Amino acid sequence: MKLTVLAAAATLALCGGAILAQPPMPDADTGSTNPLVAWYHEQYPFISMTDTIYTFESEFTFPEGFSRPDSSALTPYQNWVARIPIWHQYKAVGVWKGGKAFEKDEVSRVVHIPWRGPTYTDLGFPLRILAEFCRRNRTEFGMQIVTKGDGDTLDYGAWLKGKEVLSPLGSPRLVPALERDSSELEFYRFLNMAMQHQTYQSLAANGDSLPGDQALPGDLLIGHDDRGKTGKAFVILNMLVNDTGDRLYAVATGCPAPDACDFHIPLVSLDRNFPWLNQTQLEELVRDYPHRGYFRLRVPQPTS
Secondary structure, eight states, X not given: OOOOHHHHHHHHHHTTOSOTTSOOOOOTTSSOSSHHHHHHHHHOTTOOOSSOOBOHHHHSOOOTTOBOOOGGGSOHHHHHHHTOOBOOTTOOEEBTTSSEEEOGGGEEEEBOOOOOSTTOSTTHHHHHHHHHHHHHTTOGGGOOBOOSTTOXXXXXXXXXXXXXXXXXTSOEEEEEOOOOOOOHHHHHHHHHHHHHTOOXXXXXXXXXXXXXXXOOTTXXXXXXXXXXXXXXXXXXXXXXEOTTOOEEEEEEBOOOTTOOBOOEEEOOSXXXXXXXXXXXXXXXXXXXXXXXXXXXXXXXXXXX
């Protein structure tokens, strides 16, 4: 059963408090007919839901004794990732060119991140998520995105003063060009270029390695072969804790290249409403790859 908007707002507020550096979630007595919907549209401008917000609280079973960590224990980015809305249980995983990658019963849920085009693979979505957070917080000029091979490390300011060319190995380079004003179109052109030129190895290079027992929402779990071109990338989308310090994780991923499909929470048990994995189960997702580990993306900080 889905929670009502007001009930969901109250439940979310109890399960972790307000998001750091963001307005608190609305109370039930604000007078707005859809306070939670308005709050989510302010935090996640890319979403298309207009009446009902589907969340981990409304869609999933929380194990007894487990809840979200206190928001003060997470960074603004970690809190923001952990609150990204999801879709209802009836949505299948769509493919870029039409059709379905998975039927609704073959995954846990689809994540509510609109997308378009072949760059939106499991390699692309982590950068899209980071970019949306930076754009919302006006830190997009601080992004430094490592690309594959001998490609340049890309930043948005250099993009506005340059144009893309390819190295002899097919990696992206920026050369001087007529300077352009920042705009939504230019930002997503920059992001598309950065996403297009990724391998599992270069995606990992966009973050700092960390031990598995320190992984938090927003961190990546990546496994790949020796060349870094074949593998799998997961975003830790949410985490629960209990009083004894045990952790459970929910992850999301896209389809590997050359396919592109909806960002989704994979089916990890017989119960679609239970996406939770402990650390051992989490690492089973990439155990077949010789190179694997956890990585924390470098999130630019505000300059003032």
